[in-house]
Amino acid sequence: MVTKNVQQQHHHVDVVVPVPAMVMAAMASPCPANKLLRGAIPLAFGFALGIAVAVYLIGSATPAAIPGASSLELFFPLPPPAVSANLSAVRQKQPSTPSSEVKTTTAINKSQSWPADDASGGNSTADQAAVAGGFLDVSDEELMKLAAAAPREVRAGGGGPRPKVAFLFLTRWDLPMAPLWEKFFEGHRGLYSVYVHSDPAFNGSDPGESSVFHRRTIPSKEVKWGEISMVEAERRLLAHALLDESNARFLLLSESHAPLFDFPTVYSYLINSTTKVYLESYDLPGATGRGRYKRGMSPVVTAAQWRKGSQWFEMDRGLAADVIADDVYFPVFARLCTRNCYADEHYLPTFLSIRHPSRVANRSVTWVDWSHGGPHPARFTRTEVTPDFLRWLRGGAGTTCDYNGDTTTLCFLFARKFLPNSLTRFLRFAPMVMGFG
Incomplete structure (x- = not known):
């Protein structure tokens, strides 16, 4: 295994190092044009292969792992650390944590002043x-x-x-x-x-x-x-x-x-x-x-x-x-x-x-029907929601109560146990009976 690694290193040297030597030799001795042409082909091939090797080394290793990295950076500057980190993350295909899953806990000083809420609710x-x-x-x-x-x-x-x-x-x-x-x-x-x-x-x-x-x-x-x-x-x-x-x-x-x-x-x-x-x-x-x-x-x-x-x-x-x-x-x-x-x-x-x-007050502002007995109050379906029924509830459901020292029939502001299918009736009658919608 060690011998193979050494051979590979020598192979890289053989490809990269002779390029400058060949260039110097070609420049030092004059020769006919046909000889120059024959010499330029291996020169170009060797130079292109050298560039490919340098680019590969830059993309797959850190500067500290590349021999002569400081020299290579003169011609092929490495990306900044932030970009390198992003590229590494892309290569590893590691998805980022969705922001909705991040929980933030901030300590609150109990002696702080409690700011007023805005109008947004x-x-x-x-x-x-x-x-x-x-x-x-x-x-x-x-x-x-x-x-x-x-x-x-x-x-x-x-x-x-x-x-x-x-x-x-x-x-x-x-x-x-x-x-x-x-x-x-x-x-x-x-x-x-x-x-x-x-x-x-x-x-x-x-x-x-x-x-x-x-x-x-x-x-x-x-x-x-x-x-x-x-x-x-x-x-x-x-x-x-x-x-x-x-x-x-x-x-x-x-x-x-x-x-x-x-x-x-x-x-x-x-x-x-x-x-x-x-x-x-x-x-x-x-x-x-x-x-x-x-x-x-x-x-x-x-x-x-x-x-x-x-x-x-x-x-x-x-x-x-x-x-x-x-x-x-x-x-x-x-x-x-x-x-x-x-x-x-x-x-x-x-x-x-x-x-x-x-x-x-010993009373609730929510009306509910317990007249049927059992552990749960009566439920109301779509057909039971009528204008007359809603007006009856708004009128106190047949009762009176005390409000700020006065007797009134405005006792219940809400009612409950309406099934979901009653929504359409409420939306239909709300404008004419309850004054909204």
């Missing part, structure tokens, strides 16, 4: 800490700490942004009613923020830049019905929304929700409300109420403090911050409210009843 703090308008991709524990450090009130005046309503969509997969919501939000940019928590296994395409749902899905985790993961998802949504200091009210919605009024009515109703939280919180005897209480929760949560209610809440910023900062009651629920406990129906009603009983 995006999350200002998350925009600073993640890539291109994305959200913070950190652990739940770190997320709760950051959200708990955010201001508990929206700073009014001073030319700052107007207070916004945060719409928190807790979904399984996609949002079949999204076209209706697009119509609902149209023309009111800067007065709302949108946050979506979906199953991380959902791989649907993100809507276009013109959509209010464009890149509004927060880093999510799997949620199972009736388990504590449902409450964890709610807290995750609240935490991300709290990072935007202009969010004043926080509303939890599902993929089957539909608005009953136009945006200005909903916005005014919530922003001007003196009620701190619209949430059901009541004591219910029987297996589906007190029967779900776990005795191990005492003394932190006693049986007398146990409450039940729908998970679809609406609350102000101060109470949202209290929910995020709760390190007393939530850990007890997370540890003990398992197996037929249904934490999403008991954690917030119990927590707020204990900590802020006078601030709970």
